[in-house]
Amino acid sequence: MTDPATKKGYLSSSLQCKCPRCREGDLFKNPLRFTFKGNLEMHATCTVCGQPTEIEVGFYYGTGYVSYALTVALTVSTLVAWWVLIGFSTEDNRFFWWLGSNAVLLLLLQPWLMRLSRSLWISWFVSYDPDWASHELSESDFERVNKDQSGNW
Secondary structure (H helix, E strand, C coil): CCCHHHCCCHHHHHHCCECCCCCCCECECCCCCCCCCCCCCECCECCCCCCECCCCCCHHHHHHHHHHHHHHHHHHHHHHHHHHHCCCCCCCCHHHHHHHHHHHHHHHHHHHHHHHHHHHHHHCCCCCCCCHHHCCCCHHHHCCCCCCCCCCC
C-alpha cells in the first residue's frame, strides 16, 4: 500500500487511465500510440489490486456516449478559442480553416479520447478504495463476468 500523501486524485488517475479502485495499476496493456491496433487492449484484472476491468459482457458500449461528449466539449472549446483569438468573418474562409483544424485535432486525439472514455466509464462504476490492500475482492465482484460470452461482440 502506498503512502496517503502520494495518492492520486480522481481526475489525475482517470486522465492517466489508472485503475479506479486503487488508482495505481494501469488499465491498458500497451502504451498510447497513434495507431488503433492494440490501443484498447486492457488487462483482464488490475495488475495491482486485482479489480476486473470488464465488469459484464458489453460493459464498454456506453463509452461511445462518453467519447461523443468529450469530442463535443473539445469542439466547442476550440470554436470559442478560435473565435476569441482569430475571429470569424463572412468575408473569408476562417470558419473553414477552423473546421479543418478541428477535424485534424480530433483525428490526432482519437486514440487518447477512446482510452479516456473507457477510463471515465469504469471509474463511474468502480469505487475508489483507499484501503484496498486490506479489502479482498469478494465473489460478488466477479458475478457478472461471463468467460463464455467475453469478447463475443
